[in-house]
Amino acid sequence: MPREPEPTRWVFADLRDPQADGLLDDLVAMGADLEPGTLLAAYRHGLFPMPGESPHDPMLWFSPVERGVLPLDGLKVSRSLRRSARDFEIRIDTAFEDVVAGCADPRRPQGWIDPRITAAYVALHRLGWAHSVEAWRDGRLAGGLYGVAIGGLFAGESMFHRERDASKVALLGLVEVLREGDPDVVGRRLLDVQWQTPHLASLGVVEVPRAGYLDRLERALSLPLPAAFDG
Template identity: 75%
Template sequence: MPVEPPPTAWTFPDPERFDPDDDLVGVGADLDAGTLLAAYRRGLFPMPGSRRDPMYWFSPVQRGVLPLDGLKVSRSLRRSVRDLEIRVDTAFAEVLAACADPRRPGAWIDRRIRAAYTRLHELGWAHSVETWREGRLVGGLYGVAIGGLFAGESMFHRERDASKVALVGLVDLLRDEHADKRMLDVQWQTPHLASLGVVEVPRAAYLSRLAATLEVPLPAAFDDGLR
């Protein structure tokens, strides 16, 4: 079971006071484990600015969500799924480092984020789903699992389709007897994610569903003790 950290010292804004037209809902606070968990439980997630900027907290007006029965798997992706091996939490640090590679377009994961999510992983809340070929890590993703919520943070690939295969693997892990109550949150819909089945959910609907989602038991893959 994940270890609950000390509670956050910060107070997050009431969702009823969010600007209805702005994804940004808060500035400041810290990235302690208790703060991060409190944020996810209220439908927020952090994004860094520059090294000197405070942390920004977002709750998108239109939230990107992948319905577990809506994942689109092409014929070529099916072949890649057969060719690659899925592992869970065997290389979290390597997945996080690959996602944080500053050479990637749009790189946003800084040392503060890396340290914070490494700590969440140590406590049993953050997880990696990895794709391997012949003992080599070729792709993966990481995110935060709280009850029935999996909040995806980032993914990477070193071979074609390797990150998509990790997503297919994640969806398979979430498809259990509680699948209809789970939620796979990807923050924002992009054209790439839309091609895989990600839809947009209005913020009010997302937040309304979130409370019940958090009460669902963790998937077995994320609830077998600290690694």
């Protein structure tokens, strides 16, 4: 069961007000901190953090005008991916820090996960809020993803692979976790992937306007955690 941290001292803007300063763009705030209470409050308000270009820059907080969401019945799984999935073992939370390190590999193009982000999500994981879904083969971590689970929300942060299809298999594993349980509950869960990219669109990710996302988020937060994340 996740442990609730100390509440944040920061106040987040009402993202439902389209006329408020700075809320017409994806970037909606700057500053604050990455304490567990701040991160959880941000996700509950529909925001997520990313660092600036320099370690000395203030933290940036985003709530995309068009949010990337993967419908749990919309994941596009090719026959070749189904075949690949048979070669991997899916595990949950057995190597969280290794998954974050894989996602943060500085050799990856457009890397954004810096030591501040790593430390923040490891702290959140230790409190039971951040989770990894891992694809293993022959006893080796081949790929995976990590994100934050609050009620029926899973906010995906990043994924990586060391072997072909490993990250996609981890995503398939995550969707299967989120599809377990009462169909009424499953239908209200929310898999947030931040932005739709061409790669994610090919897997079934769609764009949802911010107001629609916030409505879905409110419903998702009232749900119980999936069993796999409620250990």
